[in-house]
Amino acid sequence: MPGRRRRTTSRSTSTTRTPTAARRKPLARHGAKPAPERLVAGPGERVWVLAVPFRAPAPGAQWRPDLQVHVWVGRELPPELAPYDPPPYTLERFLEDELNATPRPVPPGRPLVPREEQATGAEAVVASAAAGHRVFLLGDDPGVGKTGTTVLAAREICETRGGTRVLVVADRPAAITIPHWARSIAGFGDGGLRWCVTTWDRLAKVSKLPFDVVIADEAHMVRHTTTQRWKHWKAVSGAGRAKDVPFVIAATATPAHTPLELPYLAPQLAQRAGEPIRAWADLPAKLAEHGFHVERGRYGWAWTEDADARRADLARLQGWLDDGDPPATLHRSAPWGPVSVTGTPVALTPAERAAYESGWQEFRAEMRLARRARQTARGRAALLRFRQKAGLIRAQATVDWIRAQVEAERQVAVSVEFVETAADPIREALLDAGIAVASIYGRDRFDVEAERLRFQTGAAPVCVFTVTASISLHAGELLPSGLTASTGQRVGLFHQPRFSGIQARQVTGRTHRDGQVSPWRVAFAEDTVEEQVARVMVERLAVSGSTAGADTSALQQIAELLDADWLPPTALTDA
Incomplete structure (x- = not known):
């Protein structure tokens, strides 16, 4: 069968190129959508921006893809849209004020009186901003009062520098963190500024908006530069720009696992070194250039395991931030003392021991195969399955321990x-025993603030939760209603040892805070690898706070115990 005849064309051998000006402009894409018309309110009307939950009906409202929100134009919100009226200081309320000539008035909040630590902390932040710094690292221990400190500081900075717009980026869950920040802003006084409180998950919605001060609550959430979150953070914080940038307050009691995870401090480090910000875009490479003990490994840059070299690196890094006049960082330990963390061994029954040993041997065999084939995903999956099985085996023991504490009126x-394999079986067993449980876990399964208040008021003596930060469960808290949380003794329990000391430190700060002492226990199966992991966790927890790097040696020890030292560190910390 004859083949298809090729079209013959003549090609010129000339090297002459068509001038750029003569090139044809690309045609517009077929069906490209025009830009949405600007919203205009008529006389006596207002553009209302609504906080509509995902897939909830919003009759009469218009979806604006340019703003990524629902809007309605009119004098008053109709009754069917009234539930979506956003509270003060939220992202939707901020956008609404952008679209109208006059901002809506904000009702007065319940006054809050700053503690001495908050007032002096704010003075340190303001001094840093006045000196022209880019970033201030506020690393106080959990419960010392970072929220109040940053609100007071932002207000003073805007007053002295002439700004009016403040962004607060908080951690999950939004149902707790955003109201908490809103109450704090209203209580300490908003200073007549325009505040926008959002979460790290919604950072894309504000990445193109200008701000004068940016508060990064739990700033360690942007320690990885390969994520979309970092891309949006870089835009809103000005981390890649030299001019027209906001002053950034990075608030976190646990800055990072290693100095390699501090890219959000790069603008300040570049300024301190007198170098352009673009030279610090690759933080690990820059640290290596400055003599830090870092090198490229299989999974990217890695920090040395030599203890003396680590101490030297940390001292030098701390000096870069702390030795200036004024300093660009502040860390204060909790005046009520460090949290007490002890191990709680669980004696397994013969049947439980057999199940545990079977799971352990199965895990080790799977891990050897994954390591031999260099299948990282397979190794991570094996580690995850083993931890789930081990936790499920001990669920009843955890329930029994909790029941004893409740009987002791704690x-x-x-x-x-x-x-x-943990939260659900523990909760269900407690409910079967007639013990009320506040549940803060699972996406959209529970009203997290309502559940938190059940625990805080004592209506539920037990709270089972998965979050590591941004919720308060301590005794005596001033609640949104103006009442005070129950004063009963709080005790905490890790159902399983946490691999990351940073995460563990954050968790203990949920109850051990604001002057309230709360001991914590770490449960583990006796005479198993869990006992060894728990021992490492307890020993290292006390030093995994204010200085980056205290956590990595513990992670390495745990990885070796689990035959997982060939996996990237995130296999343990992000499990």
Whole structure:
């Protein structure tokens, strides 16, 4: 069968190129959507921006893809849209004020009186801003009062520098963190500024908006530069720009696992070194250039395991931030003392021991195969399955321990990492025993603030939760209603040892805060690898706070115990 005849064309051998000006402009894409018309309110009307939950009906409202929100134009919100009226200081309320000539008035909040630590902390932040710094690292221990410190500081900075717009980026869950920040802003006084409180998950919605001060609550959430979150953070914080940038307050009690995870401090480090910001875009490479003990490994840059070299690196890094006049960082330990963390061994029954040993041997065999084939995903999956099985085996023991604490009239905060093999079975067994449980886990399964208040008021003596930060479960808290939380003794329990000391430190700060002492226990199966992991966790927890790097040696020890030292560190910390 004859083949298809090729079209013959003549090609010129000339090297002459068509001038750029003569090139044809690309045609517009077929069906490209025109830009949405600007919203205009008529006389006496207002553009209302609505906080409509995902897939909720909003009759009469218009979806604006340019703003990524629902809007309605009119004099007053109709009754069917009234539930979506956003509270003060939220992202939707901020956008609404952008679209109208006059901002809506904000009702007065319940006054809050700053503690001495908050007032002096704010003075340190303001001094840093006045000196022209780019970033201030506020690393106070959990419960010392970072929220109040940053609100006072932002207000003063805007007053002295002439700004009016403040962004607060908070951690999950939004149902707790955003109201908490809104109450704090109203209580300490908003200073007549325009505040926008959002979460790290919604950072894309504000990445193109200009701000004068940016508060990064739990700033360690942007320690990885390969994520979309970092891309949006870089835009809103000005981390890649030299001019027209906001002053950034990075607030976190646990800055990072290693100096390599501090890219959000790069603008300040570049300024301190007198170098352009673009030279610090690759933080690990720059640290290596400055003599830090870092090198490229299989999974990217890695920090040395030599203890003396680590101490030297940390001292030098701390000096870069702390030795200036004024300093660009502040860390204060909790005046009520460090949290007490002890191990709680669980004696397994013969049947439980057999199940545990079977799971352990199965895990080790799977891990050897994954290591031999260099299948990282397979190794991570094996580690995850083993941890889930081990936790499920001990669920009843955890329930028994909780029941004993409740009978002793204590309130118990239970930290878990898995839902189906830990949170659910523990909760269901407690409910069957007639013990009320506040549940803060699972996406959209529970009203997290309502559940938190059940625990805080004592209506539920037990709280089972998966979050590591941004919720308060301590005794005596001033609640949104103006009442005070129950004063019963709080005790905490890690159902399983946490691999990351940073995460563990954050968890203990949920109850051990604001002057309230709350001891914590780490449950583990006796005479198993869990006992060894728990020992490492307890020994290293006390030093995994204010200085980056205290956590990595513990992670390495745990990885070796689990035959997982060939996996990237995130296999343990992000499990």
